[in-house]
Amino acid sequence: MPVLNEFSDAGEWMDPDLVPRPVVSFGASGTVTASVLEEQARFYSDRKEMDFHRHRKGQLLLALRGILSCEVQGGFWIVPPQSAIWIPCETLHKITAAGTVECYVVFITPEAASTLPPACCTVVATPLLRELLIRSASFPLLYPEGGMESHLATLILDEIAMAPTGNLHLPMPTDARLRKIVDLIMENPADRGTTQTWARRVGLSERTLARLLTQETGMSFGRWRQQFHLMLAVKWLGSGSAVQQVADDLGYESAGSFVTMFRKALGTSPARYMAQRKRSS
Structure with a gap:
């Protein structure tokens, strides 16, 4: 999907749970004031927070700028710049953004996420993973299956599975x-x-x-x-x-x-x- 920014048409947005692809990415560009961190993967200014919610798909949030934090039952995580957090499918969670945040979000179906961590965790984003997410965010929402886009999606899954985990976790x-x-x-x-x-x-x-x-x-x-x-x-x-x-x-x-x-x-x-x-x- 084209990278969203403050000038994007709301009609471009589609609930990622409804997108019939195993992996779908959204990018960030621009500055907005609405609290739409996971809904449109945009930049944030000041402190933004979403209530507890869940997605059918799992999601990886990559912070390139700014700080994200995530709370789930039993745990609290801080996601510094150049790190990411993996939130498994159907996990009830709340995301908070502090400062101006540039992020990329990739949503992954339960079937495609079967080899990924079963619990919420932060991961160290390798340079390759960062570039893969940035590249995939430029794909059409309904990218053609079986081509280059699908191969890149497979690489994203492999990189997430191999990425080292971070240590900024607090049991709640x-x-x-x-x-x-x-x-x-x-x-x-x-x-x-x-x-x-x-x-x-x-x-x-x-x-x-x-x-x-x-x-x-x-x-x-x-x-x-x-x-x-x-x-x-x-x-x-x-x-x-x-x-x-x-x-x-x-x-x-x-x-x-x-x-x-x-x-x-x-x-x-x-x-x-x-x-x-x-x-x-």
Whole structure:
């Protein structure tokens, strides 16, 4: 399908679940204000969010610019620039975009997706995968089957299946009391309350909170919060925030302590991490 932009006619759009092709891609070009991230795969300005929804087809979202995040039951992912997220068929999910986002979306039928990961995950987009998605987005919506377009679609499936997975994933608890804590922390990431403080806020003992969180996420409270901070940091840095601002917004005493946490988790400093992302784009 021709790459969509802010000048595209709405008549060009068709529900990807209804397109009778195993693989169909949509591209992004231009800047719009409507929240149509998955509906038309366009650029986004500021912060856009879609409610929980699902597709019959699986989908891969590739972020070339900006930051995407995705939540499904039991998990939360951050998708930095030059990475992608795979969302299996019929998975209930919610996508949020921060900053100006350029993305490509490929929808894949359940039959064609049989060899792809069974669960939601981020994948590192290889240069070949990026070029394949960009090229396929220029195909007609009902491209001829059996020709070059079909061969390229097969290559896309092979590349997704072989792509390494990312590590910016956060297990999400389902217990209502734990979920309340999660929601409060997401509203105010700088809150440095202890496990005991948080347990008291939702009527739990510190021991019960720790036990439940470990059962549902496999993490201690401190490890879970650090992983959440790490993901927010990548999101905010990708949106243009300075290291000092991110450290302040996450409640760190200094930029140095934040940088130390970031380096231990991802093996490099925030500045180098984001520079690597920019170079790859």
